[in-house]
Amino acid sequence: MRHRSLAAAASASAPPPQMPPSFHFHWRHHAARRLSSTTACLHPPPLQPPRASASASASLLLQLQDHIASGHLSRAHHLFDQIPSPDVRTYNDLIRAYSSSPTAAADGLHLYRRMLRHRVAPNNYTFPFALKACSALVDHHCGRAIHRHAIHAGLQADLFVSTALLDMYVKCACLPDAAHIFATMPARDLVAWNAMLAGYAHHGMYHHAVAHLLSMQMQMHRLRPNASTLVALLPLLAQQGALAQGTSVHAYCIRACLHPNRNSKSKLTDGVLLGTALLDMYAKCGSLLYARRVFDAMPARNEVTWSALIGGFVLCSRMTQAFLLFKAMLAQGLCFLSPTSIASALRACASLDHLRMGEQLHALLAKSGVHADLTAGNSLLSMYAKAGLIDQAIALFDEMAVKDTVSYSALVSGYVQNGRAEEAFLVFKKMQACNVEPDAATMVSLIPACSHLAALQHGRCSHGSVIIRGLASETSICNALIDMYAKCGRIDLSRQVFNMMPSRDIVSWNTMIAGYGIHGLGKEATALFLEMNNLGFPPDGVTFICLLSACSHSGLVIEGKHWFHVMGHGYGLTPRMEHYICMVDLLSRGGFLDEAYEFIQSMPLRADVRVWVALLGACRVYKNIDLGKKVSRMIQELGPEGTGNFVLLSNIYSAAGRFDEAAEVRIIQKVQGFKKSPGCSWIEINGSLHAFVGGDQSHLQSPEIYRELDNILVGIKKLGYQPDTSFVLQDLEEEEKEKALICHSEKLAIAYGILSLSEDKTIFVTKNLRVCGDCHTVIKHISLLKRRAIIVRDANRFHHFKNGQCSCGDFW
DNA sequence: ATAGGGTTAG
Numbered sequence: 001m002r003h004r005s006l007a008a009a010a011s012a013s014a015p016p017p018q019m020p021p022s023f024h025f026h027w028r029h030h031a032a033r034r035l036s037s038t039t040a041c042l043h044p045p046p047l048q049p050p051r052a053s054a055s056a057s058a059s060l061l062l063q064l065q066d067h068i069a070s071g072h073l074s075r076a077h078h079l080f081d082q083i084p085s086p087d088v089r090t091y092n093d094l095i096r097a098y099s100s101s102p103t104a105a106a107d108g109l110h111l112y113r114r115m116l117r118h119r120v121a122p123n124n125y126t127f128p129f130a131l132k133a134c135s136a137l138v139d140h141h142c143g144r145a146i147h148r149h150a151i152h153a154g155l156q157a158d159l160f161v162s163t164a165l166l167d168m169y170v171k172c173a174c175l176p177d178a179a180h181i182f183a184t185m186p187a188r189d190l191v192a193w194n195a196m197l198a199g200y201a202h203h204g205m206y207h208h209a210v211a212h213l214l215s216m217q218m219q220m221h222r223l224r225p226n227a228s229t230l231v232a233l234l235p236l237l238a239q240q241g242a243l244a245q246g247t248s249v250h251a252y253c254i255r256a257c258l259h260p261n262r263n264s265k266s267k268l269t270d271g272v273l274l275g276t277a278l279l280d281m282y283a284k285c286g287s288l289l290y291a292r293r294v295f296d297a298m299p300a301r302n303e304v305t306w307s308a309l310i311g312g313f314v315l316c317s318r319m320t321q322a323f324l325l326f327k328a329m330l331a332q333g334l335c336f337l338s339p340t341s342i343a344s345a346l347r348a349c350a351s352l353d354h355l356r357m358g359e360q361l362h363a364l365l366a367k368s369g370v371h372a373d374l375t376a377g378n379s380l381l382s383m384y385a386k387a388g389l390i391d392q393a394i395a396l397f398d399e400m401a402v403k404d405t406v407s408y409s410a411l412v413s414g415y416v417q418n419g420r421a422e423e424a425f426l427v428f429k430k431m432q433a434c435n436v437e438p439d440a441a442t443m444v445s446l447i448p449a450c451s452h453l454a455a456l457q458h459g460r461c462s463h464g465s466v467i468i469r470g471l472a473s474e475t476s477i478c479n480a481l482i483d484m485y486a487k488c489g490r491i492d493l494s495r496q497v498f499n500m501m502p503s504r505d506i507v508s509w510n511t512m513i514a515g516y517g518i519h520g521l522g523k524e525a526t527a528l529f530l531e532m533n534n535l536g537f538p539p540d541g542v543t544f545i546c547l548l549s550a551c552s553h554s555g556l557v558i559e560g561k562h563w564f565h566v567m568g569h570g571y572g573l574t575p576r577m578e579h580y581i582c583m584v585d586l587l588s589r590g591g592f593l594d595e596a597y598e599f600i601q602s603m604p605l606r607a608d609v610r611v612w613v614a615l616l617g618a619c620r621v622y623k624n625i626d627l628g629k630k631v632s633r634m635i636q637e638l639g640p641e642g643t644g645n646f647v648l649l650s651n652i653y654s655a656a657g658r659f660d661e662a663a664e665v666r667i668i669q670k671v672q673g674f675k676k677s678p679g680c681s682w683i684e685i686n687g688s689l690h691a692f693v694g695g696d697q698s699h700l701q702s703p704e705i706y707r708e709l710d711n712i713l714v715g716i717k718k719l720g721y722q723p724d725t726s727f728v729l730q731d732l733e734e735e736e737k738e739k740a741l742i743c744h745s746e747k748l749a750i751a752y753g754i755l756s757l758s759e760d761k762t763i764f765v766t767k768n769l770r771v772c773g774d775c776h777t778v779i780k781h782i783s784l785l786k787r788r789a790i791i792v793r794d795a796n797r798f799h800h801f802k803n804g805q806c807s808c809g810d811f812w
Numbered sequence: 813a814t815a816g817g818g819t820t821a822g
Contacts (some may be wrong), residue, residue: 231813276813340815347816376814378816409817444818479819510820517821545821578822585822610822618815 024100026133033628043362057083061090065111068097073104088123091115096129106137114304116149124155140172157185170199194228199238210259211235227258228268234277238284246281250294274300276305285311303338309539313346319348328753346379350386378406385414387710405431405439413445422447422689425458441473447480454766454793456488456647457687479507486515489764489791489798508539514546520807522554529563541573548582553797553808581610588618593627609638641742681745681767685756698747701755708751709742716781719804724774746775746792754786770794780804 008660055713060083067076080086080094091111107371111601112130115122122130127150134143143527157167162185169178182188182196193216200209214232216223225233230249237246239553252258258274275298282291289795295301295309306329313322329336332747342361349358358380377400384393393414400407408431415424428446431438438446443466463481466472478501485493494515498508509532516525525628529547539547544567551560564583567573596615600607612635619628682691692699699705726738746767753763771779771794783790784804792799800807 189816273813274820278813280813302813304814309814311814338814344814373816375816380816382817404816406817411817413818439817441818446818448819476819480820483820505819509821514820542821549821583820614822634817661813 001435008510012210022808042282051196051255064090064093064382068093070802073097073101073107077107085118087118088115088120088126091120092123092125092129095126095133099132099136104134105133108133109137109142110138112146114282122149122153124158124161127153127155127158127161131164131168135168135171138172140169140174140177143168143172150308158191159185159187159192163189166192167195169550170202175203175204177366190226190229193223195228197229198232198255201232204236204239206236206240209233224256225252227274230258231270231273231277234281241285243282243285243287246278246285247290248280249281265310272300272302272305277299279305279382280308280312281770283309283315286316288316288318291485301336302440303336303341306336307340307344308340310341314344314347317351319352322348323352323354334368337364337368339376343376343379346376350379350383353387355383355387355389357456372401373405374400374402375409375521378410380597381407382410382414385410385417385674390418390420395800403434403436405436405442406435409438409442412442412449416445416452417447419452421452438465438469440474440477443469443471444476444480447477447484451480451484451487453684454764455487455684455687455689456490456764457684459484459488473502475501475503475505475508479505479511482508482515484510486511486518487793489762491515491519491521504537504778506537506543509539510539510542510546514549515541517546517550518793520553520797522550522556522559525550525554526556526559527736539571539573541576541579544573544575544576545582548579548586552582552589555590557586557592560586561575577605577608577611578731580605580607584611585614585618588615589621589681591618591622593618593624597627597630607634611637612638679745679767680767681749681765683753683763683765685753689751690749692745692752695743696745696748699752701752704755705748705751706743708755709747712751712754712778712782712785713742715785716778719781719785721777721781724777741772741774744772744775746771747778750779750782750790750792753790754782754788759786759788762791764791765793767792767794770796771799776806780806 008109051648060079064076064083067073067079076094076097080090080408083090095108095111095115098104098111109130111132112122112126127146130146131143134140134146143165146168147156150161155161162181166181166185169175169181176197178199182192185192193212197209197212213225213229216225216229230253234246234249237249245576253274258270259703273296279291279294279298282288283295291309291312295305298305306325309321310325310329313319313325322589323345326341326348327627329341342365344359346358349355353502362380365373377396381393381396382402384390384396393411397403397407397411408427412424412427412431415421415427424446428438428442431442443462443576446465447459447462450456450462459481462484463472466477466481471477478497481497482494485491487495492615494512497511498504499510509528513525513528516522516528525547529539531545532543544563547563548560551557551563560583564575564579567579568575580600584596584600587593587599593615600611600615603611612631616628616631616635619625619631658758680691680693682689684690690699696702697706723738723741725734725741744767748812749765749767750763753765757763771792776799779790779792781804783801787803790801792801798809
């Protein structure tokens with residue numbers, strides 16, 4: 001036969017050792033290729049017995065071994081192609097080499113298939129290597145085929161083969177198959193037990209894992225957990241927060257001399273793995289002290305050890321300490337630096353508002369050549385977004401060569417956090433156009449965009465999208481939906497989502513209570529709070545902020561005082577500044593201005609600007625100029641933080657007719673560089689948003705809108721409306737002031753709603769600032785005049801207008 | 813063995 005003579009010829013012309021091997025390759029290679037492409041495909045070659053080429057093969061095999069040993073797999077393959085009829089062992093050698101590198105696993109499987117084509121029977125060494133390749137590729141179809149081959153070869157009960165099968169099924173997430181293999185294995189060693197345990201652990205099957213561990217120890221084989229067992233088990237305990245169990249594992253390590261301190265040199269790697277897993281378990285269970293002790297006791301650490309510790313501190317919100325650890329790590333040498341540790345440090349920066357350090361880390365990433373790392377890039381992106389530098393975040397996003405779901409989600413939430421909700425939708429669209437699949441976190445970032453815009457139709461679409469994706473029962477998604485429906489004016493739908501969710505967390509309760517709060521439904525908020533108590537769900541600080549502000553928006557002053565008392569004395573929660581703000585807001589909105597003032601002075605904390613501002617707002621409403629002056633002096637001392645306070649202050653003066661002083665405040669505001677964010681109102685009509693600023697004439701239907709407003713004005717004046725021109729800031733003639741009032745953005749949006757929506761529809765308008773007092777009165781009258789329901793959501797709360805009344809009564 | 817994006821209040 002032809003190929004046999006070629007082989008013989010090859011053996012005859014075996015080159016002397018000094019000859020460059022490449023020369024030799026070429027010739028043989030072509031011959032081999034021709035063979036396989038002509039004869040071999042049609043008729044599988046007969047099994048090779050040739051002894052004629054033994055010496056040539058021996059030399060080739062030696063070279064092959066060399067290449068494999070030095071990791072030159074492509075050269076090895078090249079050489080392999082020239083071996084006329086490789087035997088099982090040769091195949092096994094190369095398949096093994098391929099299977100140990102995850103990127104080459106596919107080539108290993110090709111080789112395995114070729115082996116079958118060439119009728120070389122796989123043996124008990126072949127199967128484990130081929131199965132390992134399947135594990136690397138997470139390809140259970142291929143794994144199952146090999147399983148059948150092994151059965152066919154009668155080797156499925158072999159210890160190595162069955163352990164490899166078990167491991168393959170575990171890695172391919174086919175746990176029932178893995179459990180079946182495990183149960184039917186005639187013999188099991190520790191490796192098999194550990195593989196099965198790892199399967200349970202990776203899938204969070206705590207009870208299975210514990211049962212497995214117990215039966216392992218009860219065997220008569222004296223199977224004692226080793227380092228691998230515990231390294232598989234500990235992350236599961238960490239995930240479950242099972243500190244007691246984790247501690248007893250630690251104790252076992254010490255008894256069994258597995259403790260990192262006592263390991264022999266050969267087990268040093270095990271020691272690092274075990275120590276890292278232990279400290280991570282302690283950190284994830286919130287026991288940072290022990291995490292730190294394990295860390296300090298470890299004789300050797302690697303970059304994972306450091307990352308785990310730093311990440312643990314970040315997880316427990318000990319940002320400053322996390323940061324110090326990161327610095328300590330750098331001081332130990334750059335070899336410990338990893339994208340993972342940088343990502344943790346960046347999270348610390350983001351929450352500490354430590355932008356400058358974040359930028360330095362950005363530079364460090366670029367310098368250490370890992371700036372292309374996706375994880376670290378995403379952390380950086382999110383840090384910029386949280387710091388309000390959305391443009392930086394966008395630039396970074398555009399630079400990233402690889403983007404994934406996390407990158408897109410970070411950008412979506414970045415836009416929303418920076419008040420650019422419309423653009424968040426654009427990013428979401430782009431993401432889908434690029435075939436990047438949104439997940440739960442993406443939707444949790446996107447849904448608040450609908451809340452911001454009060455875009456109910458968008459919100460409903462998102463809800464639908466969440467249902468289609470099978471995410472509708474996730475707690476965080478439901479929380480976002482509750483908030484969205486509440487802020488879009490559909491508190492009934494919020495409650496529906498709340499009622500139907502399979503499990504609730506503290507955020508669910510708080511969001512629902514807050515939802516009732518912004519709708520002025522203080523009674524419902526209180527009822528829900530009591531229900532929460534009855535179910536034994538402990539409230540947190542935020543719960544009380546929600547509850548107090550609900551009381552405040554509903555005028556429930558006595559109830560609010562009661563809950564504030566209960567909070568400290570019944571639940572032992574120390575009030576934070578936010579709680580004091582709520583209380584001052586509660587008292588002063590209710591008209592108890594002096595009591596609010598006394599309350600501030602009795603506070604154990606030094607009142608910050610926001611506390612005083614809450615009082616100032618009420619001074620404006622109740623026209624208490626004396627107290628307003630006192631309060632504004634306090635605010636000036638503390639330094640007004642932001643624009644709103646200048647506006648309030650100036651409003652106080654305007655209301656008192658002291659326009660010079662009002663103007664002065666505005667001038668200071670300008671000089672100090674605070675820009676007043678313009679009042680803006682919008683309305684969603686058939687799924688698209690129409691926005692108006694004061695005096696806006698840019699809308700296509702502007703003439704009709706103003707004509708409608710004029711008609712309304714005539715109508716409501718007949719009903720007894722009188723313009724309250726104290727809300728106009730400039731010193732104008734009365735008539736001019738009335739004109740300035742009538743083109744407030746909320747009025748424009750309502751007029752447009754009246755024009756565009758059929759009479760039975762509720763008009764729902766959203767405003768970014770607080771509704772002006774005159775508008776409030778006007779809208780009441782409109783609801784009577786036009787006999788329609790109007791809902792206005794402003795920066796504070798909801799106002800439901802009907803038949804000339806507002807749900808908030810006088811608590812504007 | 814570690815690790816990135818997200819929900820509530822003011």
